[in-house]
Amino acid sequence: PSSPGNQSTCLLEVSLATPKKDPQETYRDYVRRKFRLMEDRNARLGECVNLSHRYTRLLLVKEHSNPMRAQQQLLDTGREHARTVGHQTSPIKIETLFEPDEERPEPPRTVVMQGAAGIGKSMLAHKVMLDWADRKLFQGRFDYLFxxxxxxxxxxxxxxxxxxxISSCWPEPCAPPRELVRVPERLLFIIDGFDELKPSFHDPQGPWCLCxxxxxxxELLLSSLIRKKLLPELSLLITTRPTALEKLHRLLEHPRHVEILGFSEAERKxxxxxxxxxxxxxxxxxxxxxDNEPLFTMCFVPLVCWVVCTCLQQQLEGGGLLRQTSRTTTEVYMLYLLSLMQPKPGTPQLQPPPNQRGLCSLAADGLWNQKILFEEQxxxxxxxxxxxxxxxxxxxIFQKDINCERYYSFIHLSFQEFFAAMYYLLDEGERGAGPEQDVHRLLAEYEFSERSFLALTIRFLFGLLNEETRSHLEKSLCWKVSPHIKTRLLQWIQSKAQSAGSTLQQGSLEFFSCLYEIQEEEFIQQALSHFQVIVVSNIASKMEHMVSSFCLKNCRSAQVLHLYGATYSADREDRARCSAGTHTLLVQLPERTVLLDTYSEHLASALCTNPNLIELALYRNALxxxxxxxLCQGLRHPNCKLQNLRLKRCGVSSSACEDLSAALIANKNLTRLDLSGNGIGLPGMTLLCEGLRHPRCRLQMIQLRKCxxxxxxxQELASVLSTNPHLVELDLTGNALEDLGLRFLCQGLRHPACRLRTLWLFGIDLNKMTHSRLAALRATKPYLDIGC
Structure with a gap:
């Protein structure tokens, strides 16, 4: 037998003969093995998908907004069009996340990547890890990613x-080399799912971890890392839903905010x-x-895209025809749930599990306690x-945790929210051991805030109340749905309207998103009957426009409707005065950025069916x-009672002025029109003036700023002033009229038939002769107020 000394000599010889593998290469191999293959949520046992083969690039933009304004937009599905027009944000690539730019000369140490439920945050984080391991990303920038x-x-x-x-991320049982932390600026930590942390992580108590x-x-360790108390030189990439941005923001100093907008149309394909x-x-x-526009638009969200593909694949595998007609997020999730009840070809019939109510109460309990991993107890x-x-x-529906089989979770947090919504639909006697809060408590906590952790659950709650969906629940799952939930919702909405003075403004888009999910016109009409003034701001995507217009076409009581596109800033626009001699060219919107016909059709329907509507203002709506x-078809309808129409920066072209002209003649109630910020030019003005000169036109005020x-x-306007006895206010601010134009205008102003009382001419470069003409005009018409 060998002596201990001989054994030591033997081991030494082996270690000298076999060079030790570079620890970085060892770690890269481990990361490749861990992240290369992904298991599809509905995969058969042992089936995996190569992440690189399935991964589709996501649209990312740099966000400069306050996180308080961030929105949880599961339906945010076409926003790139609004972004392109607005130039409020700029695209960014993964490769440049930690690079300096014109606003930030120093490379950022912390990047916050926000995105709605199912938008692809975790898959993107996994792809970053894999691309680093494959030497495709951050080479020369980071030595290690964890x-x-x-x-x-x-x-x-x-x-x-x-x-x-770090040891928990390392492939070998031994501790990682101390050299790792000697150069912390070469380390990147990816903290995935900040919004999924327990409340104890948000404000931990105790001394910071400094070593x-x-x-x-x-809790303290993670908070010390995020607050840069521990190894402040290292870099962080943090993913989160917008709902947790406010809590995260309190921990950070000067992070770079990046928003994941999901798939563009090309990426969906x-x-x-x-x-x-x-x-x-x-x-x-x-x-x-x-061909199903609402569904295709929702596929901007990768998880929705996956659900749709999964359901359609199952239909095709079963030899059937494609038959889904989903229009809302709830319908997509319901379609998936019902498809799970169908057996795959060659497998025995799946029976609904005996205790689905228990799953719902577990989901609701976890939601209130912000818990997403469940133990057997x-x-x-x-x-x-x-x-x-x-x-x-x-x-x-359910899955075992990959790293610890003692824990279970729903296949995605949004599915937990879906089942939590179901819990509130069940008859109270059938809810089991779930939380005690009734639907009033749920709504009171939510308050129609897109930042609430309950936001998606409430949308599902409204969607599940759709009669057809409710029927599926009762027939397919044998659940008895409470008949009182709709009444309670309407009562709560009425109380909110009364406390807000019949004005719907704060949270209006979120409220509309909930109403859209239910897809029942009678319910929406009742819900909106308590509001006289409705203001919807920050409408960014095509889907949000569709949601808003769908609700407004079912509005029968509102007198005033204001719809603001996301990139429009009223303060900046109204304060701005064109500097002397300048003229801003307004580029016509390309057709691909124009809103869907459905949007304008719904608004036209509102004009025809709401006898109380007297003011409609659209700001930055790409009509x-x-x-x-x-829209003009609605304006010409005999039931239209609109008095004030504003189409400010709405992509109104010169050719569209022909329809507006016809509307001015047909609508005897319309007295105010604002077309500011539209490039109508001389051709459009010629068409518009045909209507303004018509004897049946009753318009009193027209604003044509920057047109x-x-x-x-x-010349056209001068003829209108000499023939239209109703026009009393004209705003031509910001147009390059020059002195020749003002000479024409003064001819019309001097005409005895002219009744104009207010003329705005700010931002126009005029010579002394023109100023003299205007002064003489004021002397002969002292009631005429001229601003220039």
């Missing part, structure tokens, strides 16, 4: 050090072709979904036992020529 899953941190009760945290080997409670590997089948499915408390759990696992034509008008337009 992935921290906030969901897993919630389960850590023991004290930990930074060394322990990387010092043990502290996990790319995703379909990656999911359905057969190109012919992919094209067939993509064209089918694209949590399941038992809600009456869920082995057979129930197995059934839910087989149906792909285009087609949209204006449709690309030049001297020739003043």
């Amino acid at each position: 992935y921290i899953n906030c969901r897993e941190l919630n389960q850590s009760a023991a004290e930990r050090s930074m060394r322990d945290l 990387w080997e010092e043990k502290r409670p996990t 790319e995703y379909f072709y990656k999911y359905f590997q057969d190109a012919e089948q992919a094209g067939h499915v993509f064209n089918y979904v694209r 949590d399941l038992r408390r809600h009456g869920l036992h082995g057979a129930d759990v197995s059934a839910f696992l087989n149906m792909n 285009g020529s087609r949209g204006v034509k449709l 690309q008008l030049e001297s020739g337009a003043c």
Whole structure:
């Protein structure tokens, strides 16, 4: 037998013969193995998808806004069009997240990546890890990337050090080399899912962790890392839903905010072709979904895109025709749930699990306690036992945690919110061991705030109250839905209207998103009947425009409607005066950026069916020529009682003025028109003046600020002033009329038939002769107020 000395010599020889592998290469290999393959949520046992093959690039933009204004927009599905027009944000690529720019000369140390539920935050974080390991990303910038899953941190009760945290990411049992923290500026930590942290993480109590080997409670360790108390030189990439931005913002100093906007139209198509590997089948499915505009728009959210593809693939595998007609997020999730009840070809019939109510109460309880990982004792408390759990696992509603099989979770947080909404629909006698809060408590906590952690749950609650959806619940799942929920919702909405003085403004877009989910005109009419003034701000996406107009077409009581596009700033626009001699060219909107016909059709319907509506103001709504034509059909309707129409910066072209002219003649109630910020030019002014000169036109005020008008337009306007006895106010601010144009205008102003009392001419470069003409005009018409 060998002596101990001989054994030591042997080991030394082996270690000299086999060079030790570079620890960075060892770690890269481990990251590749961990992140290369992803398991689809509905995958059969052992099936995996290559992340690089499925991953589709997401649209990212730099955000400069206060996080208080960030919105949880599961339906935010076309916003790139509004972004392109508004120039309020700028696109950014993953490769440049930590690069300096014109606003930030120093590279940012913290990047916050925000995005709505299912928008692809975690998959993007996984792809960053994989691309770094494959030497495709951040080479020369970061030596090591570490992935921290906030969901897993919630389960850590023991004290930990930074060394322990890194060790948990390391492939070998031995502690990582001390050299890692010697150059912390070469380290990047990805903290995925900040919004999923327990409340104890948001404001931990105790001394900060200042040393990387010092043990502290996990809450304090993470907070010290985020606040830059611990290793301040390292870099952080934090993903979160917007709902947690305010809490996160309190911990950070000068982070770079990046918003994930999901898939563009081209990327949606790319995703379909990656999911359905057969190109012919992919094209067939993509064209089918694209024809369903609301559904195709919702596919901007990657999770919705996956659900739709999954359901349609199942229909095709079953030999059936494509038959879904989903218009709302709730319908998409319901479609997926019902599809899970259908057996796959060659498998036995799936039976609904015996205790679905327990799953709902578990979801609601977790929602209130902000808990997303559940232990077996949590399941038992809600009456869920082995057979129930197995059934839910087989149906792909529930999953075991990948890193710790003692824990269970829903396949995605949004599915937990879906089942939590179901809990509030059940008859009170059937709810089981769930939370005691009734629907009034739920709504009181929510307050129609898009920042509320309940926002998506409330949208699902409204959507599940749709009669057709409710019928599916009762027939397919044998659930008895409470008949009183709708009444309680309407009572709560009425009380909110009374406390707000019949004005709907704060949270209006979120409120409309809830109403859109229910898709029942009678309910929406009742809900909106308590509001006389409705102001909807920050409408950014095509989907948000569709949601708003769908609700407004069912509004029968409002007297005033104001709809603000997201990129419009009233303060800046109204304060600005054109500097002397300048003229801003207004570029016509390309057709692809123009809003859907449905939007204008719904607004036209509101004009016809709401006898109380007297003021409609659209700011930065990209109507285009087609949209204006449709809107004018409503204006010409005999039931239209509108008096004040504002189409400010709405992409109104010169050709659209023909429809507006016809509306001025047909509508005897319309007295005020604002077309500021539209490039109508001389051709448009010529068409518009035909209506203004007509004897049946009753218009009293017209605003034409920054409308690309030049001297020739003043000839047309002069003829209007000499023939229209009703026009008393004219605003031509910001147009390059020059002295020749003013000379034409003065001819009309001097005419005995002219009744004008107010003329605005700010921002026009005029010579002394023109000023003398205007002074002489004031002397002969002292009641005429001229501002210049």
